Amino acid sequence: xxxxxxxxxxxxxxxxxxxxxxxxxxxxxxxxxxxxxxxxxxxxxxxxxxxxxxxxxxxxxxxxxxxxxxxxxxxxxxxxxxxxxxxxxxxxxxxxxxxxxxxxxxxxxxxxxxxxxxxxxxxxxxxxxxxxxxxxxxxxxxxxxxxxxxxxxxxxxxxxxxxxxxxxxxxxxxxxxxxxxxxxxxxxxxxxxxxxxxxxxxxxxxxxxxxxxxxxxxxxxxxxxxxxxxxxxxxxxxxxxxxxxxxxxxxxxxxxxxxxxxxxxxxxxxxxxxxxxxxxxxxxxxxxxxxxxxxxxxxxxxxxxxxxxxxxxxxxxxxxxxxxxxxxxxxxxxxxxxxxxxxxxxxxxxxxxxxxxxxxxxxxxxxxxxxxxxxxxxxxxxxxxxxxxxxxxxxxxxxxxxxxxxxxxxxxxxxxxxxxxxxxxxxxxxxxxxxxxxxxxxxxxxxxxx
Amino acid sequence: xxxxxxxxxxxxxxxxxxxxxxxxxxxxxxxxxxxxxxxxxxxxxxxxxxxxxxxxxxxxxxxxxxxxxxxxxxxxxxxxxxxxxxxxxxxxxxxxxxxxxxxxxxxxxxxxxxxxxxxxxxxxxxxxxxxxxxxxxxxxxxxxxxxxxxxxxxxxxxxxxxxxxxxxxxxxxxxxxxxxxxxxxxxxxxxxxxxxxxxxxxxxxxxxxxxxxxxxxxxxxxxxxxxxxxxxxxxxxxxxxxxxxxxxxxxxxxxxxxxxxxxxxxxxxxxxxxxxxxxxxxxxxxxxxxxxxxxxxxxxxxxxxxxxxxxxxxxxxxxxxxxxxxxxxxxxxxxxxxxxxxxxxxxxxxxxxxxxxxxxxxxxxxxxxxxxxxxxxxxxxxxxxxxxxxxxxxxxxxxxxxxxxxxxxxxxxxxxxxxxxxxxxxxxxxxxxxxxxxxxxxxxxxxxxx
Numbered sequence: 001x002x003x004x005x006x007x008x009x010x011x012x013x014x015x016x017x018x019x020x021x022x023x024x025x026x027x028x029x030x031x032x033x034x035x036x037x038x039x040x041x042x043x044x045x046x047x048x049x050x051x052x053x054x055x056x057x058x059x060x061x062x063x064x065x066x067x068x069x070x071x072x073x074x075x076x077x078x079x080x081x082x083x084x085x086x087x088x089x090x091x092x093x094x095x096x097x098x099x100x101x102x103x104x105x106x107x108x109x110x111x112x113x114x115x116x117x118x119x120x121x122x123x124x125x126x127x128x129x130x131x132x133x134x135x136x137x138x139x140x141x142x143x144x145x146x147x148x149x150x151x152x153x154x155x156x157x158x159x160x161x162x163x164x165x166x167x168x169x170x171x172x173x174x175x176x177x178x179x180x181x182x183x184x185x186x187x188x189x190x191x192x193x194x195x196x197x198x199x200x201x202x203x204x205x206x207x208x209x210x211x212x213x214x215x216x217x218x219x220x221x222x223x224x225x226x227x228x229x230x231x232x233x234x235x236x237x238x239x240x241x242x243x244x245x246x247x248x249x250x251x252x253x254x255x256x257x258x259x260x261x262x263x264x265x266x267x268x269x270x271x272x273x274x275x276x277x278x279x280x281x282x283x284x285x286x287x288x289x290x291x292x293x294x295x296x297x298x299x300x301x302x303x304x305x306x307x308x309x310x311x312x313x314x315x316x317x318x319x320x321x322x323x324x325x326x327x328x329x330x331x332x333x334x335x336x337x338x339x340x341x342x343x344x345x346x347x348x349x350x351x352x353x354x355x356x357x358x359x360x361x362x363x364x365x366x367x368x369x370x371x372x373x374x375x376x377x378x379x380x381x382x383x384x385x386x387x388x389x390x391x392x393x394x395x396x397x398x399x400x401x402x403x404x405x406x407x408x409x410x411x412x413x414x415x416x417x418x419x420x421x422x423x424x425x426x427x428x429x430x431x432x433x434x435x436x437x438x439x440x441x442x443x444x445x446x447x448x449x450x
Numbered sequence: 451x452x453x454x455x456x457x458x459x460x461x462x463x464x465x466x467x468x469x470x471x472x473x474x475x476x477x478x479x480x481x482x483x484x485x486x487x488x489x490x491x492x493x494x495x496x497x498x499x500x501x502x503x504x505x506x507x508x509x510x511x512x513x514x515x516x517x518x519x520x521x522x523x524x525x526x527x528x529x530x531x532x533x534x535x536x537x538x539x540x541x542x543x544x545x546x547x548x549x550x551x552x553x554x555x556x557x558x559x560x561x562x563x564x565x566x567x568x569x570x571x572x573x574x575x576x577x578x579x580x581x582x583x584x585x586x587x588x589x590x591x592x593x594x595x596x597x598x599x600x601x602x603x604x605x606x607x608x609x610x611x612x613x614x615x616x617x618x619x620x621x622x623x624x625x626x627x628x629x630x631x632x633x634x635x636x637x638x639x640x641x642x643x644x645x646x647x648x649x650x651x652x653x654x655x656x657x658x659x660x661x662x663x664x665x666x667x668x669x670x671x672x673x674x675x676x677x678x679x680x681x682x683x684x685x686x687x688x689x690x691x692x693x694x695x696x697x698x699x700x701x702x703x704x705x706x707x708x709x710x711x712x713x714x715x716x717x718x719x720x721x722x723x724x725x726x727x728x729x730x731x732x733x734x735x736x737x738x739x740x741x742x743x744x745x746x747x748x749x750x751x752x753x754x755x756x757x758x759x760x761x762x763x764x765x766x767x768x769x770x771x772x773x774x775x776x777x778x779x780x781x782x783x784x785x786x787x788x789x790x791x792x793x794x795x796x797x798x799x800x801x802x803x804x805x806x807x808x809x810x811x812x813x814x815x816x817x818x819x820x821x822x823x824x825x826x827x828x829x830x831x832x833x834x835x836x837x838x839x840x841x842x843x844x845x846x847x848x849x850x851x852x853x854x855x856x857x858x859x860x861x862x863x864x865x866x867x868x869x870x871x872x873x874x875x876x877x878x879x880x881x882x883x884x885x886x887x888x889x890x891x892x893x894x895x896x897x898x899x900x
Contacts, residue, residue, distance in 0.1 A: 036661070038678045163645050171682070172641060173623060190640045191622060195613050211486070227707070228488045230700050232621070232682055249699050250680050253706065257677070260710035261792065267717055268788030268876060269781055276793045280810060284817040287785050294781045295822055298774025299829055305770045306834075312766045319762055319769035320755045323885055324748025326773060330780070331719055331744045331878050335737050338718030342711065343726045360730060367734040372745055379749055384756075426718060428781050431881075435773055 008039070013046050020051050029058050037063050041070040049082045065094035069103070074273075077106055085111055089118035096170070097126035098143035098251070104131065122168075130245075138222050139215035141255070142236045142245030145169040149202050151177050151185055156198045158188070171248055173232050177206040182242040184235055186210050212237045215244060220259060220345075223252045266421065267338070269294075269428035290428040297432035301439050308443050311450065317386055318446060321393045322439065328372065328397060329404045329438030333430040336361060336408025341422045344412065354413070361409045362402070369401035388450065396445040400438045407433060458489070463496050470501050479508050487513050491520040499532045515544035519553070524723075527556055535561055539568035546620070547573060548593035548701070551580035580695075588672050589665035591705070592686040592695030595619040599652050601627050601635055606648045608638070621698055623682050627656040632692040634685055636660050662687045665694060670709060670795075673702045716871065717788070719744075719878035740878040747882035751889050758893050761900065767836055768896060771843045772889065778822065778847060779854045779888030783880040786811060786858025791872050794862065804863070811859045812852070819851035838900065846895040850888045857883060 019027040032040055032055070040059075044052045044067065056064045068076060068091055080088055080103075088107075092100045092115060100123060104112040116124055126144035133139030145168050149158045158175050174187040186208040196205055212235045213222050226234055226249060236245040265273065269290035274282055305312070305322075312318050377394035381387065408430055412422035469477040482490055482505070490509075494502045494517065506514045518541055521529060530538055530553075538557075542550045542565060550573060554562040566574055576594035583589030595618050599608045608625050624637040636658040646655055662685045663672050676684055676699060686695040715723065719740035724732055755762070755772075762768055827844035831837065858880055862872035 036659075036679060038680070159644055162641060166641065166645060173682075190644065191612060191616065194609055194640065194644055195616060209486075227700075227703055229486060230488070232623075232699065249682065249703070250677075253677055253699070253703060256703065256706055256710070260706070260713070263710070263714065264717070264788055264792060264876075267714070268784045270785055270788065274789070276789045276807070276810070280813045280817065283789075283810075283814045284821075287782075287814070287818055288821065290785070291778060291781055291818060291822055292825070294777040295774065295826060298771070298777050299826070299833070301773035301777075302770035302830075303833065305773075306767075309766050312769055313763070316759050316762045316766075316769075317756075319766075319772065320752035321748070322769065322772050323751035323755075323776060323889065324745065326776065327744040327748050327751075327882065327885055328741060330881065331741055332737075334718045334878075335720055335740070338714055338720065339724070339726045339733075342714060357726070360726070360733075363730045364733045364737070367730065368737055368741060371734075371738065372741055375742070376745060376749070380752075383749070383753065428784075431780065432777065435777055439773065 008042055008046075013043070016043065017047070020047065020054065023054075025058055028055060032059060037066040038070055041067045044071070045075065049079045052079060053082055061090060062094055065091040069095055069099045073106055076103070080107065085114040086118060089115045093120055093123060096143045096145050097123060097130055098141065098245075100127050101130035101140075102135070105135065133215065136219045137215065138213045138217040138219070138236050138247060139245070141219055141222060141251050142215075142247045144245050146235075146243075146246040147172055147175045148182075148243060149175045149177050149188070151179055151201075151203045151206070153202045154198065155193060155196050155200050155202070155205075158193060158202060159198070171233075171250075175202075176235050176243055176246070177202055178243050184210070184212055184237050184241060184243040187235070210235065213247070214239065219252075219255045222247060223255045223259075226252050262421075263341075263423045266423045267427045294428055294432055297435055300436060304436070304439055305443070308446065311443075311446055315386065315389065315450070317384060317389055318450075320384070321380075321389075322442070324376070324393070325396060325400055325438045325442045326435045329400045329434035330431040332365070332368070332401050332404040333408035333434035334426055336365075336405045337412045337422075337426040337430050340409055340412040341426055344416055344422050358406070358409065361405050365402045365405035368405075369398040372401060373398040392445050392449050393442075395449070396438075396442040399441045399445065400434075403437055403441060404434045407437060458492055458496075463493070466493065467497070470497065470504065473504075475508055478505060482509060487516040488520055491517045494521070495525065499529045502529060503532055511540060512544055515541040519545055519549045523556055526553070530557065535564040536568060539565045543570055543573060546593045546595050547576035547580055548591065548695075551577050551590075552585070554581065555585065583665065586669045587665065588663045588667040588669070588686050588697060589695070591669055591672060591701050592665075592697045594695050596685075596693075596696040597622055597625045598632075598693060599625045599627050599638070601629055601651075601653045601656070603652045604648065605643060605646050605650050605652070605655075608643060608652060609648070621683075621700075625652075626685050626693055626696070627652055628693050634660070634662055634687050634691060634693040637685070660685065663697070664689065669702075669705045672697060673705045673709075676702050712871075713791075713873045716873045717877045744878055744882055747885055750886060754886070754889055755893070758896065761893075761896055765836065765839065765900070767834060767839055768900075770834075771830075771839075772892070774826070774843070775846060775850055775888045775892045776885045779850045779884035780881040782815070782818070782851050782854040783858035783884035784876055786855045787862045787872075787876040787880050790859055790862040791876055794866055794872050808856070808859065811855050815852045815855035818855075819848040822851060823848040842895050842899050843892075845899070846892040849891045849895065850884075853887055853891060854884045857887060 016031065044055065047055070056067065068079070071079060092103060095103070104115060104127060107115070116127060119127065130139070130142070130144065147162055147165055147169055149161060162175070172190070174189050175193065176187050177185045179185055186206040187210050188202060188206045192205060211225060211229050211231065213225060215236055215238055222234065231249070233246055233248045235243055236247060238244050270286050271289045272282065272286035274286040373394040376397055377390055380390035380393055384390065411430060412425035415425050416422040466481065494505065497505070506517060518526060518529070542553060545553070554565060554577060557565070566577060569577065579594065580589070580592070597612055597615055597619055599611060612625070622640070624639050625643065626637050627635045629635055636656040637660050638652060638656045642655060661675060661679050661681065663675060665686055665688055672684065681699070683696055683698045685693055686697060688694050720736050721739045722732065722736035724736040823844040826847055827840055830840035830843055834840065861880060861883070862875035865875050866872040
């Protein structure tokens with residue numbers, strides 16, 4: 001029977017909820033038997049923690065732990081709060097070391113200590129080793145499960161080792177070859193192992209052209225490397241070059257996805273990891289900080305324009321072009337910063353240095369600025385009857401394009417240098433800055449030329 | 451010898467350029483021998499097409515084709531323009547069918563027809579089959595290379611098949627099991643094959659719980675499925691359920707990365723696939739469309755404010771708060787739309803329906819609006835001496851938060867329904883709309899209450 005993708009419909013959910021309310025264990029068990037654990041995870045998002053726990057206890061511990069492992073961090077935290085330490089330990093015992101460490105990291109230290117003491121000895125020592133690393137470095141991504149072969153082994157011995165580990169190591173694509181000190185020497189792809197005469201010595205067939213990463217390498221860099229060299233798994237070594245773990249591509253896919261999501265949130269001025277589905281209060285809280293900064297910028301703008309009250313009173317039309325100036329400043333600023341962020345995320349070229357970078361940004365801004373200013377000049381001359389103001393608006397706009405390009409380019413570079421996420425510069429931050437900058441340029445031009 | 455990641459320094463590039471200028475073939479060959487092809491690709495971005503071609507011809511055709519395959523589409527197009535069809539055919543002959551089809555798709559139809567006629571017969575028929583599919587569906591992502599076993603084969607026969615295909619199929623993790631009509635029945639993981647007695651019949655060991663995708667499934671959906679079910683490769687079947695190809699995780703990683711990049715560009719109002727590194731002219735052109743729309747919005751705003759010239763002339767302070775109103779409208783709009791976009795990209799929950807969604811958005815907006823309005827009311831009462839205007843600004847701000855939330859939520863949903871990329875709604879589009887909306891609400895409030 002071929003497995004087809006499961007689609008969660010409202011009808012199905014309601015039917016399931018009914019079964020839950022009626023404690024119709026048979027229906028629940030029978031339904032879930034035909035569903036992939038990954039889909040059961042999706043289903044559980046629809047129920048509260050107590051209900052989910054009830055459902056999970058009708059399933060085998062293997063399936064249960066797979067499902068809990070698939071939950072997102074927030075949901076899992078809430079969910080595991082209704083579990084005893086012994087129950088969690090039972091679940092964690094089923095997991096790979098990296099997933100086990102992730103879950104333990106999410107729990108209060110007291111609970112996690114208790115769970116660790118209840119784990120199987122091998123997993124316990126692996127997890128303790130992994131918990132030393134931050135989540136965002138190779139050591140925090142890797143799993144301890146892997147197939148390791150000594151260089152003087154025969155292929156038969158490798159296969160024997162695979163047989164021994166088959167239960168622990170679920171996904172593997174290669175056997176890693178080490179010397180007697182566990183120093184990584186290379187790898188033998190599984191398909192090579194299949195095709196080689198069993199009596200061959202590993203020494204003679206292993207591939208020594210292997211890219212490895214060190215435990216402290218940042219996760220995004222690991223992702224870059226695995227993408228660049230097209231690897232489905234990468235060995236992790238310590239500073240002595242000893243093999244200590246392995247990162248598989250699925251973990252890296254998660255890193256890439258999370259990074260994209262984080263960047264989207266930053267760019268749109270959302271300050272917490274929030275989803276539409278979260279509570280009203282969490283949604284409100286996540287939005288407030290950037291809105292407040294916007295408000296602060298707006299109040300500053302208001303005060304600033306107050307200095308020019310006389311000019312405004314004389315020629316009201318001055319006010320008409322404030323939106324035009326600000327919108328253009330904001331748009332140019334965001335375009336510039338996001339191009340810089342992109343080049344920082346994918347550093348595929350030699351860094352040309354700040355000077356060359358800025359001179360290019362400047363050329364683009366000059367062209368765009370000239371073009372836009374001319375259009376605005378023509379339009380304002382046509383639509384409004386203040387020639388002098390038209391020239392001033394066009395000139396100020398030109399200045400705004402130049403300055404916003406500069407600020408939009410330089411800000412993410414500075415943030416990056418200071419160790420912040422440069423994407424911070426492509427959200428409301430740059431909009432607020434550009435607003436104030438644009439206003440200043442506009443009114444200075446007015447003050448000088450009108 | 452263990453391979454360490456290569457870092458491209460300015461010094462190295464300059465030394466290499468010198469060798470190129472002097473046609474120092476020995477230096478070039480010796481240097482590149484120790485570098486992974488993926489890194490040579492990076493290096494080539496530094497030279498022009500003629501120089502790159504010169505370098506590549508010093509390398510073996512295997513390495514050469516790997517490098518050309520790694521180039522990004524734009525560079526490759528420019529690059530292959532200096533090649534003869536016969537030269538390209540020689541390169542394409544080294545590639546997997548999916549990569550070959552991608553390259554042929556980029557070339558002018560005349561050239562690609564010529565190249566196809568020069569390909570090895572097997573690859574030719576595979577490529578012709580693949581060229582039928584759009585690039586953004588499973589059929590366009592898949593490769594024809596895979597290991598296929600009949601259900602009545604023994605393990606020995608499978609290994610024999612692997613041996614036969616070893617040269618063609620570079621990355622494989624499983625043998626796909628089909629019946630005599632090529633209908634997909636399941637898979638046998640490579641590790642299982644290693645551990646099973648060679649005389650076993652495939653029928654008895656294959657795993658029938660296999661997720662497959664159909665040729666016409668969208669690439670993003672394929673990515674979702676592979677992520678969800680944690681697969682390193684997925685079989686592709688036609689509408690008769692026959693096995694026609696296979697998609698590997700590295701292709702899906704590319705899909706995910708490209709999507710994130712595209713979204714970043716859309717959100718920041720950049721209309722072409724452009725990088726900082728591209729020419730000044732291309733950079734200018736990519737930015738202009740959205741800037742023009744912003745300018746258009748700004749001119750509309752100016753005209754609109756013209757209607758309230760009398761009010762503005764009487765109370766200049768009205769103008770002071772235009773930036774505040776607009777900035778908040780823009781920020782709220784972007785926050786709302788990006789949350790919707792996120793939920794459309796990761797549809798992990800039951801769709802609650804429009805009504806429930808909007809009522810939640812409304813609650814969040816009410817809370818945020820109330821909070822911000824009160825702050826602005828207090829601040830303006832304190833800093834400006836027009837009580838009536840303070841109340842009006844606060845009230846208008848409240849309205850702006852509500853309406854921008856609504857528009858920010860509804861726009862991506864409408865775009866999505868109409869078949870456009872909903873992310874279009876989180877860029878300058880929503881900013882421009884919110885600007886106009888905010889201005890309208892503000893001046894209507896003034897008109898009614900002042």
